[in-house]
Amino acid sequence: MTIKRMVAAIFPGLLRAARGPATTGKAWATTQFEGLFLSTVLRGVRGEPRTKLPRRVEEGIQAFLEKMRPYAQEASRETGLAANFLIGQAALETGWGQREVVGHDGTRSHNVFGIKAGENWHGATVDTLTTEYVNGKATTVLQKFRAYGSYAEAFGDYARLMCGSTGRSGGGTNAAADPSPSDGQVLT
Numbered sequence: 194m195t196i197k198r199m200v201a202a203i204f205p206g207l208l209r210a211a212r213g214p215a216t217t218g219k220a221w222a223t224t225q226f227e228g229l230f231l232s233t234v235l236r237g238v239r240g241e242p243r244t245k246l247p248r249r250v251e252e253g254i255q256a257f258l259e260k261m262r263p264y265a266q267e268a269s270r271e272t273g274l275a276a277n278f279l280i281g282q283a284a285l286e287t288g289w290g291q292r293e294v295v296g297h298d299g300t301r302s303h304n305v306f307g308i309k310a311g312e313n314w315h316g317a318t319v320d321t322l323t324t325e326y327v328n329g330k331a332t333t334v335l336q337k338f339r340a341y342g343s344y345a346e347a348f349g350d351y352a353r354l355m356c357g358s359t360g361r362s363g364g365g366t367n368a369a370a371d372p373s374p375s376d377g378q379v380l381t
Contacts, residue, residue, distance in 0.1 A: 257290040261305070264344045268352035279348055282306060294338045297321050302340035306351045310337040317341070 246254070261280050269276040283305040287293050294304040296319030310318040317340040324331050341347040 253291075254284075254289050257284060257287075260290070261344065261348075264348040267345060268348040271349060272352040272356045274352050274355060279352060282351070283348075294319065294321060296340075297335070300340070302338060303342070303344050303347045304338050304340060305344065305347055308339045308351065308354065310339045314339060 258280060261283055262276070265276040265279040265283075268274065268279055284290075286307045287305050290305070294302045294307060296302065298320075300319045302317075302319045304319070310316070314337075318337045319340045320335055320337055322333055323336045325334050325336075326332070339347075339350065341350065
């Protein structure tokens with residue numbers, strides 16, 4: 194498997210963002226940052242010199258990693274998924290913590306994976322505006338997303354969702370009881 198395919202499998206949104214329609218404003222800056230991040234990752238994997246990121250960006254990334262690491266490690270112990278994979282997905286979905294799912298009324302969700310709440314989800318939710326693509330056209334819609342009481346709950350739910358089970362511990366949450374394809378969709 195090539196490095197590009199490996200990164201695409203782990204971070205599908207990065208490559209899709211790079212190939213997507215021209216963007217402006219904040220979306221353009223996000224796409225540019227993600228492209229720079231992908232370039233830096235690829236250089237590091239190949240053993241080439243890394244692109245030096247601005248100090249405040251490096252500090253923001255480090256703060257995000259330190260904040261999320263314990264939650265990812267616990268979810269990793271429970272499910273066997275690599276903690277770095279979990280952190281990487283949370284970083285991708287939130288732009289290193291800059292775009293966490295927040296309800297349109299400002300309600301915090303701790304949902305760092307962009308997981309929607311389908312009809313079989315029985316936990317807390319937040320409603321927020323999001324962009325969906327219908328027949329190739331961007332449309333803004335109000336969607337329900339899963340809400341958690343903590344980042345630990347969010348990481349555990351996402352890890353169990355990715356495993357398609359209740360994980361190693363056998364403990365159940367809504368993720369295991371939420372099998373329908375429209376539920377638990379992860380935005381990428």
